[in-house]
Amino acid sequence: MINLTIDGRQTSVPEGTLVLHAARELGIDIPTFCHHARLLPFGACRMCLVEIEKAPKLQTACTTVVSEGMVVRTDTEQVRLTRQSVLEFLLANHPLDCPVCDKGGECELQDLTHRWGAPASQFREAKNRKGKALPFGPFIVMDEERCILCQRCVRFDQEVLGEGGIGLMGRGFRTRVGTFQGRPYDTPFSGNVVDLCPVGALTSRPYRFRARPWDLTSVASTCLHCSVGCAARLDARENHWVRLRGADDPAVNQGWLCDRGRYGFGFAASPERLTAPQLRRGGKLAATSWEEALDRVVQALREAGPDRVGIIGGGRLTDQEAALLHHLGRQVLGTAHLDRRAGRQLTATPHLAGGTLEDLDRAAHIVLIGCDPEETAPVLALRVRQALRRGTPVTELGPWQTYGPGHAWIPPSRWLPAVGSTATALAGLREELAGQDQPVVLVWSGEDAAVHDELARWRQAMPGARLLIVGDQPNARGAEAAGLLPGSGGRSTPELLAAAAAGDLQVLYLVGVNPALSFPDGALVREALEKVPFLVVQDLFATESARSAHALLPVAAWSEKTGSWSNLEGRHRPLAALTPAPENLPDDGGIFRELIRRLGGEVSAPLPAPAPPAAAAAYPLSTPPAAEGLRVATVELTYSGGGTVLHAPALSPVLPEAWVTLHPEEAARRDLAPGQVVELSCGDSRLTLSVRTSAQVAPGLALVPRRLPHSPDNLLTEGAAVALTPVPRKEVLP
């Protein structure tokens, strides 16, 4: 411990502490701009200058490390005048357009000027003019005049993202923050620079001029877009959700958010949202009353009997709602045919020691198994990037390489033809690592039963191994804990769909899932949804799966309900209602409660605890055939999926188009150039896609994005051979 005196008060702090932090611990406030708790000390803005005895000049508190016997003064006249001068200097070229600035009212420069600034400026010269309202990226607007060059955004980009997409351009008073070669700043984490900017230089386009800070009502909640569960603050103006910002949960997101989470909130106010329950009458869905809709559903459930009812979904519910659904299915209806799974993922609950996000910081080796966290769990990927910067080996096992050359990658070309499964490659890695019992963190997509069995072997071989499964639905883990998995004798989703297609199922109840897009066997799911005599779909939007629904039940969005859920670590995440649900719209739990009541059940608190499901209940998906030539592989993207992404207007500039990515050699062999439109045929199915090439895709694979509504990948069979035929370009007359 180091002893020092600040403003006459004795304190002792650990070695290496910054003077700024030692002072803040004593409750002494030192104003700063460039300092940020999650970025390295920098000392650009000079706002934190303090007097230190025996130092010839004032020192920056945010970069000076404490030393024994140090005497610091922050309350002298010289410090006050320095702060005043620093502010006067920062404001010398600042446009002072606070009335039109989105930051006005929550601006650090404004606040500190009110506290420490001079009443008037001595500068009489004309202000330096720079660019205003410049497009900076798909979501960000740049005002160069307001920038104080604190470089928080630049440092975030370098230290946290490791990308180098933003930097200082020009010199002297012409210095400005710009992007590399003027390209749009389109990293999936771009919105964080808006949170970081202490002034109004970088502002969000979707929030542009929507509100002023004093108009907003806020709640502390979490982002329910993926299974990471980032802490967030939600802001509403006049009951309209206008903004979502990151909150600092050290164990989870450390204040960062991805752009999907930050800008994907527009779905709640989408005009496409269902507003009233609908029933099929004479072949057409027509709006009806809740009374009638629920009566019809209850009647169908009663008539079907427990064995001919199937419930799919639950990974978008809160834990409380999942418990209600489990109660409704198991106790009230008495069916065992309950499954939260609707895609390729067979489990979201680790069957060896479960990891935490913080384990990634301590890992000696990170293995990504068929999982690209950059796309499916972006904020988790930030920790993987940090690990890469520290030199932690990261091994990727999957159809494409995210982290580029120089990192270990076991592409399918090394395992597919010879042995036929990811599991074999994983077994090889296990043998390689065996004996060195290190903290290995495995990040898995939860897909492939063979991998599941292979991972069970890791438990003995590597007791230090920790497993993180990135859920395909945000609360996949909570739904599994609530028992939304088939019980003994119960049918899993593939079996339910097969039964429906065969006519063995009377009622299929889809809760917040869209298997028409997410289930890998597109032909089966389409047939099943068409054939089932009574299909109930409970969702925000009329999804692809709702096309043949007999009852459509609209619900409240996650920003309109309160509860809790579990992220991929199994960590409890709170959810708080920001706005009331639109009139006449219950939340999922409300519908379950009403169905339970009408079916003669009782909602007693607490609900009986679910029987722990058998470890990863069987999930029989058809195995891909071993094919020769070019094979289909699919990849989950951040912005794939229907529902919330499609209906968030802010996300429209970044929505993926339908593409197929080939290794450059494969493309050259077929005489295909990037950007060319091809028809991809696989069996009887055809998709029209544009070609991309990347050396980071394994040769022999045709990589297709998953769950694009306009180009459903599940019409193709993963692993099957495909043929590509160029589509002649249509002549466009000038």
Added chain:
Amino acid sequence: MSEPVTPLVKGLFITLRYLFQKKVTVQYPEQKRTYPERFRGRHQLTRHADGSERCVGCELCAQACPSGAIRVVAAENDPDHPHSPGERYGATYEVNMIRCIFCGFCQEACPTGAVVLTPFNELAEYRRDPLTYEKPRLLVPRKEEAR
């Protein structure tokens, strides 16, 4: 007997005196007073000399308003057809005249001199809803429109 009568006579004398003085009231709807220039009556949104709106939608008037009578929603100017100079303008501007106490704080808070209180004060209505003044009624018409 004379004691109770004296005050009565005094009072009547005062009435009589005022009867022959100049009147302070006017026959209101037919006759109207002129108010001082700085009288605080109905609000008005003014324009710059070039005809563009002064209001930039900063909401400082709404923030300053002690009775919460003002609601402003800003929007971004279309660069080809801007409402106001700069990037931002007040797309919605509502003053609830029933709530307004005519204190003039909005005028004082306005950084662009957009909102001013005019001497006009004939605001009576038979219903409540027309008393929420929206932008078309508050904004000064353009010169060519006024003609």
